[in-house]
Amino acid sequence: MSEPRRDSKWWGWGDPAIEPELDAEAVAVLSERIGELTPSPRAEELEAFELPDPRPLPAALTEAAGPDGVFASTEDRVRHAAGRGYADLTRLRSGRLAAAPDAVLLPADAGGVQRLLAACAAEGVAVVPFGGGTSVVGGIEPLRGSHERLVSLDLARLRDVEVDRCSLTARLGAGLRGPEAESALSSRGVTLGHFPQSFEYATIGGFAATRSAGQASSGYGRFDELVEAIRLIAPAGDLRTLETPHTAAGPSLRELVVGSEGVFGVIPEVTVRVRPAPQARRYEGWMAESFEAGAEIVRALAQGPGLPEVIRVSDEEETQVSLALSGLHGIAGRLFEGYLGLRRRREGSLIVVGFEGGEESVARGRALAVRELRRGGAAYLGQSAGRSWERARFEGPYLRDTLMGMGALVETLETSHTWSRLGALKKAVGTAIRDALAAQGTPGIVLCHLSHAYADGASLYFTFIAAARHGAEIAQWDAVKRAASEAIVASGGTITHHHAVGRDHAPYMEAEVGQTGLDVLRAVKERLDPTGIMNPGKLLTPS
């Protein structure tokens, strides 16, 4: 039996061997914009970590878990106590957590999940379902609700793979990480094509529970679109939707389980749509005259001939700063000539486009895209700029660790809206973040890109960086996050396009779905989880 995974940094993101450094130019660009930073050292010793003492589990629960199914070391508790948002990392780096699961349970299969949930429901033990632990919205925060004890239910052992090559579907265990799923699929000649920034550590179950969207979702579909069928094990019952391409049999229960974030029950497996592995891939960079011009190009593609598999437009600020920080791409061993070229040409808005698929469809898709790019006044930068982005696509979170060590606040948030209201939304959110940072005495930079485009609109992804207020990091972050969220809500945008709700966005769910919408979600929860043990405090605040 496998143990809980312990292969990533306990205090930060990903592979412990990867710790990028900023080059001198990047540091200069940053200090010029946000002032000098005071380094913020982190706790070094996992063993010295301060955690509340665990409460003993009821015997019925440890029996249900079996002797090789319960883990309660400091390391395992720390690794299951926090996600990977800025607030999580701030707490982890401090070497102290106010809360942690009393134990980590690893069921062997779906039957094990059923038995554990039954025991937890009978004994009143709160349960946080755990996939990759990569939530950036407080989705695995160990909140107990009205319960005294809390366990993390780690699905790492649920890793079955069953491929239907004829129907291009695959039934995947919830505990498979992105690379594990892709590797198993690849040996059958297919791909899921789902590459969120968390790809390396996030899991299939987590993708489904949070409505994940990946960097290539314009082409392959968001994760919710890839789900053909799903299963939910709830304290009050087992729900499976049919494995069929489509049904008109009433409201969609599949769409009620997707995005349920562990508050209704546990997703043990998902049947997903897969595709033949791409024969060809081509990534390239373009420079639009402005963000608005770039957005118009994407709108024309989305409303006309169709989108490339990847397309994103950085605004002018993100273009300049990310080019300045491109020294980071030294992570991959060297700077790429495209970026070197770009450093001499920082005006405008960087567009990255990627084409994947059959040779012919890549050529066809590119021809259509190039026509719109040229029509919209964009200049071709070459494939190296695109390849640089592609190689660095999972590196953002590593960079965040570096910046936090240097003393910076770094956070991201995202939303979406229709094309006609996207400009106003971008302006309102950018202003809110800048103003809130300034009000904290830490003026910062706000970067934005458009990605995940649709015929009717697109998502906006914001990154903000400022000097951290040492000793008051969480309060500082909280003030900015609140200002941004309120601006989103006031503009009619969604509180999240693909990060999910978790704890952080729960206060905005009433703005999102209204009182009646909340009532409906609570009614479903009460039916599926009558004792309220499932992931308390996430998605739905108590009524």
Place this chain on the structure above:
Amino acid sequence: MSEPRRDSKWWGWGDPAIEPELDAEAVAVLSERIGELTPSPRAEELEAFELPDPRPLPAALTEAAGPDGVFASTEDRVRHAAGRGYADLTRLRSGRLAAAPDAVLLPADAGGVQRLLAACAAEGVAVVPFGGGTSVVGGIEPLRGSHERLVSLDLARLRDVEVDRCSLTARLGAGLRGPEAESALSSRGVTLGHFPQSFEYATIGGFAATRSAGQASSGYGRFDELVEAIRLIAPAGDLRTLETPHTAAGPSLRELVVGSEGVFGVIPEVTVRVRPAPQARRYEGWMAESFEAGAEIVRALAQGPGLPEVIRVSDEEETQVSLALSGLHGIAGRLFEGYLGLRRRREGSLIVVGFEGGEESVARGRALAVRELRRGGAAYLGQSAGRSWERARFEGPYLRDTLMGMGALVETLETSHTWSRLGALKKAVGTAIRDALAAQGTPGIVLCHLSHAYADGASLYFTFIAAARHGAEIAQWDAVKRAASEAIVASGGTITHHHAVGRDHAPYMEAEVGQTGLDVLRAVKERLDPTGIMNPGKLLTPS
């Protein structure tokens, strides 16, 4: 203020001026297969219709409806008492109905809907929301549940149209019929592209409430995919989902309202995605060697370069019979040369493909499709065969009236499954229908086509025709419908791909979503409709 619509046949389908006749060859082909038919005359006089006496409405309700909002003539009650399935038409043609609404209410706007639902909830009056009245699954059957009185809530006055040309979306009133919506959109240069066979009479609200799919849904998307946002007025509250292209804010409430079939509340308006009106259209016919060969061509397209806007494959039996019945296309004034040619070549499986969009995308789409069609061994029949189908696309229900008058049982049903299980499903359902018809002493024909294809599977649409058992039509129909439904469920297919659940499929919802799924839907209903007034007996049977 408008009155309830009275512009279609009260006893059958559509425009009273259209009553197609079968030519001699078609009649011969039919009798050869299902035996001689005994004509079945219908009731002629609407005024002589036998209905139960209406129960008087509570004063609070008539007050809420206002003086121009209540209609209770025999004609209006008959027109709101039945859908357009075979059982409905059998009853209507008999001139007697065992049940009808006590009155028809026509609210002027969403506020009127709210007031009427409040009054109905307070007084315990059951409500059947009414759009076009075209359900073929008993969706508007006047079942009272535990209530003494029942009204039909006709949304015909909710016809607002608001287009966002930049975002390619439109907010449409629930009461707009297909042609009304298309006409309003056409004046803005856009189209919804939703063309189910019921297009002429069905409404926007009905499309949403039943998860409608249209003949061009492979290209334009099913109606559920076209819904960007939706509103539900329930007895217990008002629910609106955000007008945004996508959100990850929890389970999808939009997908819970879409397909809710009036059991949670009333859908007063829907925000849909629209497209630029097509510049070019090309329909053509091909002949595959067999149904299996045709299905493989569609699978190759769906899993590869993409589907045409329309694609459907008739099995060998449907190909032969529909060609024999093509005299019906005389409705449009003459037989088309393509069909004449086809009559000399009845072997194989007819494929209809349609391309719509920009000139260039039509040419591109056709080139890709032609390659797969030729690779799969299909022979080109020309555009006339395709055009014939396109012109006749809304004529099926008119033909059913003719056949019923001749003494035939004619019914359709549909399902879907993954590619790997589609062949077994087709065989099981076809056999079940044939055996059940034979067991009734009325051996019949079973026609099938594949439409609505996806990368992971497709829908199957069955039509069956046999001699009606005069005086026992409903029992005969019920036995065959039950046999088909049980075969679908046993094969793991969905009980409905796009006809919805209504009353007819409600007994199969447990097979579809399981006991836990039903529990969840009931929990939602109880929260939104605590007194159970909304469309009793549909979708969910009492627990």
